[in-house]
Amino acid sequence: MPGTLLEVSDLRIHFPTGDGLVKAVDGVSFSLDRGRTLGIVGESGSGKSVTSLGIMGLHQGSSAQISGHIRLDGEELVGAPPARVRELRGSKMAMIFQDPLSALHPYYTVGAQVAEAYLVHNHVGKKAARKHAIDLLGRVGIPQPATRVDDYPHQFSGGMRQRAMIAMALSCDPELLIADEPTTALDVTVQAQILDLIWDLQVEYHSAVIIITHDLGVVAELADDILVMYAGRMAEYGSAEDIFDQPGHPYTWGLLGSMPRIDEARLERLIPIKGTPPSLINVPPGCPFHPRCRYAGMTDGRSQTEIPALHEVEPGHLVACHLTADQRRTMRAAQVLEEAEAPAVRMTQGDV
Amino acid sequence: MSTPVSTTGTAGRAGTAGGALLEVTGLTKHFPVTRGIIFRQKVGAVQAVDKVDFSVSAGQTLGLVGESGCGKTTTGRLLTRLLEPTGGRIMFDGRDITHLSAGKMRPLRRDVQMIFQDPYSSLNPRHTVGGIVGAPLRLQKVKTEKGIKATVQELLELVGLNPEHYNRYPHEFSGGQRQRIGIARTLALRPKLIVADEPVSALDVSIQAQVINLLEDLQSELGLTYVVIAHDLSVVRHISDQVAVMYLGKIVELAARDQLYALPRHPYTVALMSAVPVPAPVRSEGRRQRRERIRLVGDVPSPLNPPPACRFHTRCWKAQEVCRTQEPPLAELVPGHQVACHFPENTSALPGSTSS
Numbered sequence: 001m002p003g004t005l006l007e008v009s010d011l012r013i014h015f016p017t018g019d020g021l022v023k024a025v026d027g028v029s030f031s032l033d034r035g036r037t038l039g040i041v042g043e044s045g046s047g048k049s050v051t052s053l054g055i056m057g058l059h060q061g062s063s064a065q066i067s068g069h070i071r072l073d074g075e076e077l078v079g080a081p082p083a084r085v086r087e088l089r090g091s092k093m094a095m096i097f098q099d100p101l102s103a104l105h106p107y108y109t110v111g112a113q114v115a116e117a118y119l120v121h122n123h124v125g126k127k128a129a130r131k132h133a134i135d136l137l138g139r140v141g142i143p144q145p146a147t148r149v150d151d152y153p154h155q156f157s158g159g160m161r162q163r164a165m166i167a168m169a170l171s172c173d174p175e176l177l178i179a180d181e182p183t184t185a186l187d188v189t190v191q192a193q194i195l196d197l198i199w200d201l202q203v204e205y206h207s208a209v210i211i212i213t214h215d216l217g218v219v220a221e222l223a224d225d226i227l228v229m230y231a232g233r234m235a236e237y238g239s240a241e242d243i244f245d246q247p248g249h250p251y252t253w254g255l256l257g258s259m260p261r262i263d264e265a266r267l268e269r270l271i272p273i274k275g276t277p278p279s280l281i282n283v284p285p286g287c288p289f290h291p292r293c294r295y296a297g298m299t300d301g302r303s304q305t306e307i308p309a310l311h312e313v314e315p316g317h318l319v320a321c322h323l324t325a326d327q328r329r330t331m332r333a334a335q336v337l338e339e340a341e342a343p344a345v346r347m348t349q350g351d352v
Numbered sequence: 353m354s355t356p357v358s359t360t361g362t363a364g365r366a367g368t369a370g371g372a373l374l375e376v377t378g379l380t381k382h383f384p385v386t387r388g389i390i391f392r393q394k395v396g397a398v399q400a401v402d403k404v405d406f407s408v409s410a411g412q413t414l415g416l417v418g419e420s421g422c423g424k425t426t427t428g429r430l431l432t433r434l435l436e437p438t439g440g441r442i443m444f445d446g447r448d449i450t451h452l453s454a455g456k457m458r459p460l461r462r463d464v465q466m467i468f469q470d471p472y473s474s475l476n477p478r479h480t481v482g483g484i485v486g487a488p489l490r491l492q493k494v495k496t497e498k499g500i501k502a503t504v505q506e507l508l509e510l511v512g513l514n515p516e517h518y519n520r521y522p523h524e525f526s527g528g529q530r531q532r533i534g535i536a537r538t539l540a541l542r543p544k545l546i547v548a549d550e551p552v553s554a555l556d557v558s559i560q561a562q563v564i565n566l567l568e569d570l571q572s573e574l575g576l577t578y579v580v581i582a583h584d585l586s587v588v589r590h591i592s593d594q595v596a597v598m599y600l601g602k603i604v605e606l607a608a609r610d611q612l613y614a615l616p617r618h619p620y621t622v623a624l625m626s627a628v629p630v631p632a633p634v635r636s637e638g639r640r641q642r643r644e645r646i647r648l649v650g651d652v653p654s655p656l657n658p659p660p661a662c663r664f665h666t667r668c669w670k671a672q673e674v675c676r677t678q679e680p681p682l683a684e685l686v687p688g689h690q691v692a693c694h695f696p697e698n699t700s701a702l703p704g705s706t707s708s
Contacts, residue, residue, distance in 0.1 A: 043556040157651045158420075187419035187583065189648045192627035199642060214557060217629030224640060240633040240640065256631065258561030260590035262613070263630040269568070270590065272561030276526045 003033040005208045006055070006176055011068035011078075013047075013054050020281040024050040026232040027068075029310075030225075034175065037202065037209040039223030039240070041216060041255070043277050047232035048212045052178045055210075056095050057085035072176065090117040094169035098181035100161035104153040110137070110164045111149030118171040136167040140197060159190035166197065170205070177202075178210045183218060195221055216259060220244060228252050231278050231288035234310055238317035248319035248328060250293050253335050267339060287322065295323060295331055371409040372443075373545055373577050374431065379404045379440035381426050385656065398655050400426040402601040403440065405682065408594070410544070413571070413578040415592030415609070417585060419624075421652050423601040424581045428547045431579060432466050433457050445544065462492055465543040469550035471530035475522040481508070481533055482518040488540040507536040511566060528559035535566065542574070549581045564591060585628050589613050597621045600655055600663040603682060607689040617685055617696040620664050623648050662694065670695045 013025040025047040032038050040048045053059055055070055060082050070077040072093060077085060094117075097103035105113060114136055115129035124132075130149065137145035140163040153161055162182065169177060179198060183191040199222060202209050211222050219226055219240070226243040228236040228251065236249040247253055257271035275292040278284055290296040290303040299322040302308075310320045313328075323331065382397035401423040408414045416424040429435040431442065433449060442450045449460060465488075468474035475484055486504045489496065496503040505515035511532040522530055531551065538546055551567065552560040568591065570576060582588050588595055595612045597605040597620065605618040616622045626645040634641040648667050653659055659666045665675040674694050682692040685699075 043558060159651055187652075188585070188624060188627040189419060190651065191629070192645060192647065193649075195629070196642070196647065215629065216557075216631040220631045220633045221629045221643060222640075223633075241635060244631060244633055255557055258558050259631060260561075260564070260584075260586040261631065262586040262589055262625065262628050263632060266589060266610075270561035270564055272565060273558035274562075276528055276559065277556070 003035075004031050005034045005073055006032040006210075007069070007071040008051075008055065009069045009071075011051065011054060011070060012066070013050050013059065014065045016063055016065070017281070022280045023232050023283060024280055025054065026283075028227075028229070028232075028234055029068075030227055030234075030237060032176075032208045032210065032225075034208050035202070035206045036224045037211060037222050039219030039226045040210060040212045040229060041214065041219055041226060042229035043214060045231070045277050045280060046229040047280075048229050049180055050232075051229075052095065052180050052210060052212055055176075056089055056093060056178065057082070058089075060085070087121075090174075091121040091172040092174055093176040093178065094172070094174035096162075096165050096169045096177070096179040096182045099185050100158070100165045101153065101185075103165060104161060106153055109150050109152055110156065111151075114149075114164060114167045114171055116171075117168065121172050132171065133167070136171055137164065140164070140167045140170070140201075141193075142167075158186055159193060162186060162190075162194055163197065166194075166201070170201065173205060174207060176208050176210070177205075178212070180212045181214070182211070184213070184215070191218075198222065216244075216255060228255070231283050232280060233288060234318070234320060235289065236317075236319050237310070238314075242314065242317040246314075246317075247332070248313050248317065249289075249321050250295055250323070250331070251289050253332060254292075257335065257339055265340075271335070271339060287320075295327070298327055298331075299323065372407040373410040373445055374579070375407040375443040376431070377405050377441045377443075379427070379430060379442065380438045381423075381430055381435060382438045396656055399601050399658055400655060401430065402658075404598075404601075404603050406594075406596055406603065406606060408545075408577055408579060410577050411571070411575050412593045413580055413591055415588035415595040416579065416581045416598060417583065417588045417595060417624075418598035419583065419652055421600070421655060422598040423655070424583075424598050425549055427598070428466070428549045428579065428581045431545075432464050432547050434466075458492075461488075462494075462541040463544045465538040465541065465546050467531075467534055467538050467546060467548040467551045470554050471527055471534055472522075472554075474534055475530055477522055480519050480521055481513075481525075484522070484533060485536045485540055488537060492541060494541065503540070504536075507539055508533075510539065510570070511536045512562075526559075528555055528562060531555060531559075531563055532566065535563075535570070539570065539574070543576070545577045545579070547579045547581070550583070551580065552587060553582065553584065560587070567591065585625060597624065600652060600658050602663060602692065603690075604664065604692045605690065606682065611686075611689050615698040617689065617691040617698055618664075618693045619668050619670055619695070619697055622646060622697050662692070 009029045011025055011028045015022040015024060028051055042048045054066060057077060059066060066078055068078060111130060111133045114133040118132050119129045134145045134149050137149055142148050142160055142163055156164060183194050186194060213219055223240050226240055227234060230251050235251045247256060254273035258273060260270060273292050278288060284291050286305045287303045287308050296303040302322045308320045308322045310318045313319050379401060380403055381401040382399050384394045385396040385398060386392045387395045404427060416427060418424050430437050437450055441448060482504050485507055486500045489500050505518060508515045513532050552563050555563060580591055589609060592609050595609050596603045599620050605621045616625055623646040634643050650667055653666055661677050661679045662675040665671040680692045680694045682690045685691045685696060
């Protein structure tokens with residue numbers, strides 16, 4: 001496929017520990033075209049960050065056992081020489097980390113850190129790199145970039161630090177940009193600015209973007225396709241419309257039901273998912289979600305024993321669940337009804 | 353909690369109706385900024401909270417919402433008297449507690465308790481769950497009928513934990529369970545008022561919903577009054593009866609929940625609400641579309657040197673000369689809806705067509 005930039009198939013990332021094998025990522029597959037955005041959603045411990053670090057080749061040097069395939073523009077990254085991955089990292093693929101305060105080095109100026117990747121990957125002098133850094137800082141919306149370039153990270157506010165991080169990631173025009181919880185540490189108004197910025201930059205660079213978050217609101221704003229992960233596995237994959245309009249996995253229903261929403265009538269009561277996410281050392285047998293699933297009893301015991309395969313419920317919409325199509329339809333309808341029951345006051349969508 | 357609040361005239365100022373458990377007037381906290389080591393000179397003050405007024409009726413929930421640095425946490429700590437107010441007055445249950453000494457405050461601690469944000473750092477890792485939840489009983493020398501252990505086990509059951517886990521340590525629990533332990537400790541003395549500072553922001557979405565439901569159940573079961581401090585507007589909408597929006601140490605808008613969310617009046621509130629990402633993709637012709645929203649430029653100014661007059665004028669798209677020179681008072685625009693703005697939004701609906 002000409003447009004496909006990233007292809008991940010059957011990716012497994014396991015960590016041997018004293019307590020047992022941690023299957024942080026267990027069989028994840030997806031592909032991503034240029035100019036598109038994939039949102040990876042999941043709770044803590046679902047393996048979303050480990051997946052992104054795996055794509056970036058940042059598990060080298062750890063005890064991680066990686067199998068499967070990661071192909072960037074046709075080039076296999078699993079098992080590739082570290083020097084080659086290093087060449088690609090920062091130039092062809094780049095990452096925006098969650099916490100800009102700990103991802104930026106306090107000892108170096110922001111400008112030096114933005115220029116670093118450009119210096120490493122291009123044969124340019126320091127002056128040219130500095131000029132490039134000023135350009136980039138200006139592009140990501142930092143006022144007076146020519147003077148701010150010599151500031152240290154502590155002189156920046158949280159939102160500006162995140163902008164500087166984005167400038168770092170963009171310094172070599174990456175084709176693949178991975179943003180790991182890019183706005184979690186930020187206030188909502190600043191979050192809105194950063195999401196707008198990522199949107200604008202993607203349009204400008206026509207890059208492929210992976211956005212990793214626990215916030216379904218953030219993926220709804222940015223993502224074309226969504227991957228819902230649970231306990232290191234894919235629970236559901238589909239277009240944003242599929243996931244939000246016809247979610248197929250009970251876990252996705254649970255996530256949607258447990259969110260208080262500002263855009264809809266207030267629910268009298270939230271519908272939480274019972275229990276807690278499992279430990280990755282002791283993933284429940286069968287469907288990893290079955291101890292928390294309200295419908296696990298409807299599958300004649302298959303949920304408890306058999307790992308559900310990802311199957312296509314509609315073209316491009318994949319769900320890993322034992323429920324039959326009919327069961328899924330009825331149960332989803334029942335849950336929607338439950339959510340709609342007795343809303344306190346209908347909220348009118350004002351001109352907000 | 354379970355019944356929708358009536359947005360009648362007295363809702364915003366329930367204090368005058370006599371049902372107010374907590375009444376705050378002109379509450380102010382300035383943190384001095386000093387320079388020098390031997391001769392410490394005061395060179396300025398961080399105006400964390402500046403002349404804040406509100407009241408909370410018994411059995412109700414007030415949500416304090418705002419961005420980081422707006423003074424919501426400081427307000428919470430002033431209410432629980434973990435900080436000494438610089439000015440103003442806090443009336444709790446008819447008593448002035450503004451400047452009570454630590455010793456005089458101690459008996460009142462039974463009635464005012466706090467839930468903290470981070471369930472990892474607010475529980476002592478070297479104490480067992482039983483020790484942690486029973487500590488308030490021991491410190492207050494409360495004699496319970498069945499002894500402390502039985503009482504603690506009842507509390508654990510009340511918050512949905514296994515009473516058998518009495519002897520376990522915090523590290524054996526997940527984040528959501530730890531937050532439940534913190535809530536059990538808060539409830540030990542049967543307080544009247546609970547100040548919850550970001551009670552769910554450190555938790556995963558599915559666990560967040562469990563804890564929110566627990567807080568609501570406890571409120572209706574035990575008749576608790578909450579002041580909930582949070583930055584998440586959706587969470588605040590879900591659990592509050594009254595909502596106060598803070599910006600740079602001031603309350604800019606205060607109203608009954610449904611009124612505030614349906615027709616926000618202060619430009620800052622409007623911008624804040626439009627910034628919340630909504631889990632419903634906007635699409636047209638198969639391509640995702642950008643959601644229309646009000647974009648605030650820049651960051652919140654420093655509270656060390658807040659802008660004069662209306663503190664929001666530096667980021668407000670409606671700011672006029674008067675906003676830079678004259679501070680808008682927090683005035684009741686419609687019954688039960690107070691706004692501090694010279695040019696409030698959504699005024700076309702004034703005043704008859706509101707739900708009151």
